[in-house]
Ligand SMILES: Cc1ncc(C[n+]2csc(CCOP(=O)(O)OP(=O)(O)O)c2C)c(N)n1
């Protein structure tokens with residue numbers, strides 16, 4: 001009989017991660033997680049741990065990694081402040097359905113509840129913003145709990161999971177064996193669709209004269225880009241995207257009619273209130289998408305494809321819900337729908353686009369003003385990348401502009417903090433995205449405000465040598481807030497003006513090649529220089545200071561009252 | 566037309582999990598819904614727990630809340646019922662000075678008429694138990710109050726639904742016993 005060798009709980013954590021195929025972790029050490037870090041040291045040839053400069057940066061890096069790879073992002077942090085620093089990223093991952101497993105150290109179990117040094121109730125704190133969380137106080141529980149964590153994080157509608165492991169459990173010896181979690185009896189990741197609803201949906205689609213599709217991240221999370229394309233091409237239905245649906249359908253697809261929502265395109269917003277059938281595919285009717293609910297698509301029948309039953313009738317009452325993953329339901333409905341085209345109806349989108357072009361887009365892309373516009377920077381990035389880059393955006397005006405004007409050929413190429421709107425997201429997320437897709441060009445477009453929220457991650461970018469391209473669109477303002485102050489608070493610019501440091505010097509201080517542009521003549525060449533670099537590159541672009549993003553649906557207004565100026 | 570609030574009894578069947586109470590109550594907190602009563606206990610199935618939560622909200626809200634509760638990983642199923650659809654009770658305990666029992670003739674009459682039980686009698690105090698609807702326990706409270714209540718406590722609602730909830734089916738358990 002062979003003797004069973006015992007290993008520590010800390011080593012069991014590492015072995016479990018390896019069993020889940022993890023080879024990259026973002027994190028930050030500290031007292032309560034030191035045994036695990038000690039094991040990481042032993043396994044460093046198999047498991048790359050990236051030391052970020054702040055735990056929040058670790059979460060966003062893991063998110064960026066998860067969003068471009070579809071894999072689970074893994075984060076480690078110590079107890080107390082290490083754990084609380086994760087909360088923003090966890091909340092962001094929860095609202096944007098990003099698969100993530102966070103492992104936190106905790107004080108030894110005999111100290112729990114004694115206000116021990118660096119003890120915080122991270123289980124209590126993170127409960128409302130995690131898909132699942134669990135505290136482990138015995139080494140023997142580690143493999144099973146981690147197997148569950150990964151299963152829950154990535155199955156069904158993905159989300160963040162937090163596992164809190166007491167220090168004694170990390171030291172304790174246990175007999176390791178691992179089996180992946182395949183089901184949990186109280187959890188139904190993918191609900192069944194009903195054939196009846198599918199038939200009803202098909203009938204509505206076949207009879208619709210003016211149908212409109214609004215698709216969201218569900219298409220990307222379900223790996224259903226092809227299925228989606230087949231569906232819209234057969235039915236000929238104009239398709240608009242939510243901010244998180246961006247890149248699921250190539251920008252130049254003839255049925256791609258642009259973005260819905262607050263700063264979306266004119267056509268799809270206006271026509272939401274004229275269509276006779278609205279087909280929501282893997283999206284959740286966020287208030288930034290719907291505007292005033294009392295006047296949202298009231299004339300239309302609504303079909304809602306979603307994996308999460310809690311999203312059905314949550315904010316918008318729908319006529320036909322189709323549960324399940326769109327990877328399965330779209331091919332099913334494809335069999336039931338007629339081949340069609342809606343040229344006249346599609347033409348309406350085109351003519352409204354013309355209106356938006358002449359009133360907004362033309363001046364944005366080809367400004368007659370002296371100052372640089374954010375949109376022309378994005379345009380130059382499109383040209384240089386040929387639409388093949390992964391674009392990471394932070395939160396604010398630059399985000400809306402980037403999402404409006406960036407061009408994409410490939411899915412999983414737009415990474416932004418949509419639901420939570422977390423400033424500081426982009427820089428670390430870009431690092432994670434680049435490490436997840438090293439063969440691709442990754443361009444982070446960031447505001448001067450948000451950049452300074454996680455600016456220290458320049459250190460991580462430098463240390464890992466990740467060739468992230470960082471573009472800061474500097475308007476010397478918290479631009480989006482300033483826009484609201486201008487429009488709705490009679491230009492009272494309360495605490496939105498920024499006196500900024502010399503960003504180029506800061507980037508250079510981190511040994512990152514850096515350049516600043518403020519003249520149009522230098523823009524193209526600077527962007528080319530940046531894109532051609534094989535190393536990380538920082539480009540600051542001084543843009544027009546008081547410029548507003550249009551179109552805009554003011555809060556409380558109807559989608560069809562979207563303003564062009 | 567705005568919807569009216571109604572009293573709903575929410576029944577939640579769960580795996581035994583330490584953090585679940587926190588997660589479930591957070592669903593109400595996040596929506597600014599106050600919980601009128603909450604009980605947790607073992608259910609009819611081994612190792613399955615049952616929460617009974619009473620809230621006063623609109624039907625469309627309770628429907629949404631149920632879905633959020635069901636979304637929690639360790640929740641097996643959640644149901645809501647109006648008062649008409651359930652059989653429910655609460656238990657109240659009343660602690661009164663023993664002096665009153667012996668000195669005040671009416672007290673004994675009150676106990677008898679209200680079909681309450683005397684649980685314990687000591688030289689200092691006695692304890693009465695009354696199980697029933699809220700209005701019954703409240704009526705007894707009003708009647709005993711003038712004699713000086715030392716302590717009063719009422720349990721959360723316990724209830725069973727008139728219709729089956731079929732938890733065993735959901736779990737694929739065989740319960741032909
Ligand atoms: C962490 C955080 N704090 C505050 C906000 C509110 N907010 C939204 S946009 C914005 C301004 C962002 O300014 P900047 O990063 O310079 O981008 P710009 O809008 O100027 O492009 C602020 C403060 C936020 N979204 N996130």
Ligand SMILES: [Mg+2]
Nearest residue numbers: 447448477479
């Ligand atoms: Mg700014």
